[in-house]
Each structure stands twice: as structure tokens, then as C-alpha cells.
Amino acid sequence: MAPLEPWEKVLVDSELYPDTVHGQIPCVDCHDGDSTTSEKAVAHEGLIANPSNDPERTCGECHPDVVAMNEFNLHTNLAGYHKVLDARSVPEDHEALQTMFGNHCNDCHSSCGECHVSQPNLVGGGLIDGHMFNETPSMTRNCTACHGSRVGNEYLGKHEDLMADVHFRQGRMNCVDCHTGHEMHGQPSQCEDCHEGPEASSVPPADHRYSGVQTPRCETCHVNVALGNDGIEMHEAHSGDLSCQVCHSIEYTSCDGCHVAISETTGNPFYATDGSYLNFVIGKNPLKSYDRPYDYVTLRHVPVAHDSFAYYGDDLLKNFDALPTWVYTTPHNIQRVTPQTESCEACHENADLFLTADKVAPEELAANLPVIVDRLPLAEELISDLTSEVPPVTDDGASSESTTGEGSEAQTDN
Amino acid sequence: MKQAKNQFGNLLSVAVLLLTLLALVSFLAACGSEESPGDSGDAIAEAVLEPTAAPATPTDESTPAPETVAEVVDPAEPDACMDCHSDKDMLIDTADPLEEVVSENEGEG
Numbered sequence A: 001m002a003p004l005e006p007w008e009k010v011l012v013d014s015e016l017y018p019d020t021v022h023g024q025i026p027c028v029d030c031h032d033g034d035s036t037t038s039e040k041a042v043a044h045e046g047l048i049a050n051p052s053n054d055p056e057r058t059c060g061e062c063h064p065d066v067v068a069m070n071e072f073n074l075h076t077n078l079a080g081y082h083k084v085l086d087a088r089s090v091p092e093d094h095e096a097l098q099t100m101f102g103n104h105c106n107d108c109h110s111s112c113g114e115c116h117v118s119q120p121n122l123v124g125g126g127l128i129d130g131h132m133f134n135e136t137p138s139m140t141r142n143c144t145a146c147h148g149s150r151v152g153n154e155y156l157g158k159h160e161d162l163m164a165d166v167h168f169r170q171g172r173m174n175c176v177d178c179h180t181g182h183e184m185h186g187q188p189s190q191c192e193d194c195h196e197g198p199e200a201s202s203v204p205p206a207d208h209r210y211s212g213v214q215t216p217r218c219e220t221c222h223v224n225v226a227l228g229n230d231g232i233e234m235h236e237a238h239s240g241d242l243s244c245q246v247c248h249s250i251e252y253t254s255c256d257g258c259h260v261a262i263s264e265t266t267g268n269p270f271y272a273t274d275g276s277y278l279n280f281v282i283g284k285n286p287l288k289s290y291d292r293p294y295d296y297v298t299l300r301h302v303p304v305a306h307d308s309f310a311y312y313g314d315d316l317l318k319n320f321d322a323l324p325t326w327v328y329t330t331p332h333n334i335q336r337v338t339p340q341t342e343s344c345e346a347c348h349e350n351a352d353l354f355l356t357a358d359k360v361a362p363e364e365l366a367a368n369l370p371v372i373v374d375r376l377p378l379a380e381e382l383i384s385d386l387t388s389e390v391p392p393v394t395d396d397g398a399s400s401e402s403t404t405g406e407g408s409e410a411q412t413d414n
Numbered sequence B: 001m002k003q004a005k006n007q008f009g010n011l012l013s014v015a016v017l018l019l020t021l022l023a024l025v026s027f028l029a030a031c032g033s034e035e036s037p038g039d040s041g042d043a044i045a046e047a048v049l050e051p052t053a054a055p056a057t058p059t060d061e062s063t064p065a066p067e068t069v070a071e072v073v074d075p076a077e078p079d080a081c082m083d084c085h086s087d088k089d090m091l092i093d094t095a096d097p098l099e100e101v102v103s104e105n106e107g108e109g
Helices: A007-012 A027-031 A064-068 A080-089 A091-104 A139-146 A147-153 A181-185 A223-229 A235-236 A244-248 A362-368 A379-388 B001-032 B041-049 B081-086 B088-092
Strands: A253-260 A268-280 A282-283 A296-301 A326-328
Touching: A007 B088, A027 B081, A080 A091, A091 A253, A091 A268, A139 A147, A147 A253, A244 A253, A244 A296
Parallel strands: A253 A296
Antiparallel strands: A253 A268, A282 A296, A296 A326
16 A cells, blocks of 8 residues: 555545535534634644544544443454453563553554544554545555555455455455444444343453454354355364364464564664464464354464563563463455365374474473364364264274364354 | 301311312413413323433444534635645645655564
């Protein structure tokens, strides 16, 4: 996405904008400044360039229901980052980590305007359509402007030799076709939307992108797969034990070793990552729950290292091993046919696809024990997967199902 | 004699009560006759049935937003903001010089 020229960033469409609902509101109501003078310096005195950074004062005036949810909005509160940083550290180091976070991570925050009026500040900002308010954000100028290096490149097929996601390639689907405004605005999913009785309780707002009810979920559209009546053997065999991406995604991006610091020459914060590469890795599900019951999921490596924040203090991640560095991921490059769907043997006993201990850096072994696959699904197990409701007993007397994961008792929420 | 006095007293009380009720009915009838021609019994009933409690705060974004209470642009008022920010040439002429920021980041972010 080419950066906007300075004039382009602030050019208002004088023909269309004044006739819109927002165009009826005097500029100074949201932006402050002085609208009675054309002298730039005077007019811009006290100017608020991004009024939606204070949504209660501006957007909330007319959209109180949406703004009321803002504190639960992951785009606003960045709760996912705080959650993992807190888990990997001890309280005494939280202050230093907060300083680091403010210098390096807080820019990922997104306000109302950065989705509905302008490009995100992270990519230079600037009005998108002459200050017109777009109810639906632009996929490329808003969503993938930030979520570009992984999601955007995968979904739009920008990696050489890797096809775009079928939902884009054939369905021309936009981000918001799956990721609704409710999800983006942080509205907690309500169990009672689908359930009755004791399960119909409210769930707390998400504090991480993979916490709480799974939204969106593939089965919402692919109902036949969820019901197991689409006639595809692999769907019947793996109905609840594999996430959809295990079979239907292709290579995606992982990153290693992000380190942050403040430049001695410019005083600006900067980062350096050790590497970024494409891979495809299946591992044990680190977030197994009622909503994500799968035994196996796709994993990607996140760029955290023991000394990622060493600039701010020694050993700030004292609980580094509390979370895996290979994390639950949902690649956005879904294909109907993938190498995994070619045959049962494509996965069973194919060590290349699984996160085995030899693929994990020695200093990260302890952190990744919960996701490392210590025993590959055997070829003979696929026969039980496909033909038997009761898992056959193996030589050592244990059921084969129990050796492939903890999923035998797992519930599905289809 | 005493019994006759009591009976008279009771009759007097009943008479006073009836007169009071009559006066009340007359008063109410007079009020009713002062209604404006447009008023009707239905309107009164609606007014009485009008909920007095504040409506619940909508939580669904699909619910219509309340009408804006913000000030509305007066087309007659000069608006220097719009005059400048809709003039491409002026914006080019008055733009601050672009500060070139060289990123010191290394690797994919």
C-alpha cells in the first residue's frame, strides 16, 4: 500500500462529505481548533487530529452502545499482549515491561477512526475517502494495513507459489464477511445465543484473540461438515479432534527472536527480528477448551525470546516457560485441497508435519512441552479412525485413542 | 327522644356526604368540559400508559442510534476548516515539509 501524500491525508471531499450525517457536525465539535480563521497556525491551535482517541467525547455522543464496549475491544485494550507478557513475567518486572510496551507495542492500538475514517496511524494515517465515514472498513487500507505481514500476505496470496485463501480466491470474501462488527467492537459472545439451560450463561469478555467462544468459526457456514453428513470420510474420522486448519491450510509465516531497544542515534524505539519464514506445523492444542476441543492444531512460532526485552532490564521474562513459543494459530490461507488431504498417510506417521522435540530450540524445550508431539499418529490408527467407533487396544493394553491426545473426553460444541 | 336525635344525626351525615360527592362530580365534569377539542380519551390513556422508566441502554449495534445532540453546521456560517481542507492546491502549498524518518527496524514486524 503506497503511503499517502501529506495533502492527500487531510483532503476533505467538499461535494460528498457535507451531505453525510457526520458532515452536519461542525469540524470543531470533534477536532477543536478555530474554524473562524484561515490562518493555519491559529486555526490549528489546540487541534485534535484523532478525535476518536477519546471516543466517549466524540463517537460516543451518537454511538454510545458501541463505545460502551470499547474497554473490551482487543483493538483498543490490546489485552492479548498484556495477558502473555504478564504470564511470562513476575509482578516486580511489570513496570519495566509497561515502559517497554508503551515504547514499542502500544502503536498497535486502533481507534474508531483508524478503521472507519482514516488509515491506521501505524501505517502513516490519512483520510481514506475524503473524510467519509465507512461503516465497513477497507480490507486493504484498514485491516491488512496492520494485519499484513502474516494474514494479509497469506489471505491475498502474496507469497510466491502459495495460493490465496479459497475464501478470497473463489469467494472474493472480505475480512468483515467473517469478522463481524460485533467481534471487532469487542461484544462478548453470549452462550445463550446458541444454548439453553445451564450452558446459557454469559462468558467474560475476551482477553485474548483465542479466548472465549470461537468467533468466527468455520462451521457457521460449513454446517454439513459440522453435522458430519457431507459424506467425506476424513471429516467423519476427525470430526472434533483436529482444527479445520490442520487439514485445510498450507504454509504460513512464523517469526523468531524479536528484540527491542531505543536508538542511541535518533532516540527512536526500534525492533529487530531474527527471522521470518514459511512453515507448516501441527502440534498439540495448547488452548484445549469447550470452545476449542481439538487434540491437534496448527502452530506458529512467535518472535519472543528469553532476552527480547533485555534493553529494559535483565531477565524480565522470568516465567518464560509458562507459555509455549509455538502457539495456536489459524492461518488465513485455507484451501479445499492441500498436501494433508491427499491421503491418510499424508499425515499419519509423517514426522515432517508435526512439532517434534528435535524441531524446537533447546532453550525453548521446556516452554513447548505442552505442544510437542511426542508420539506421531500411527498408520494403523487411521484404520480405527475410519472404521471403528471403539478404539482398538494396542499391544500395551492401552486404547490407541488415548495415546493420540487427551481428546477422548473432549466435548464438541457443534 | 334520644333515639330520634340519633336518627336525625345519621340522616344529616348521609346528606352531607351526598352533597360532597355531588360537588366533586360537578367539579370533575367542569374540568372535563375544559378539554381542548383535539384532546380525546385515547390520548389521555396513551399518556397514562407512557412508560416512565428510562429505556434500557441498547447493547446491540443494530439498534438505531439516538438522534444526535451535537450542534449542526449552519451553511451560512463561514467554515475555514472546510474551505482549506477541500482545496487541494492550498493544502499542497501550506503543507509542512515532510520529515523523512528512516526506520531502524530490522526484519519483519
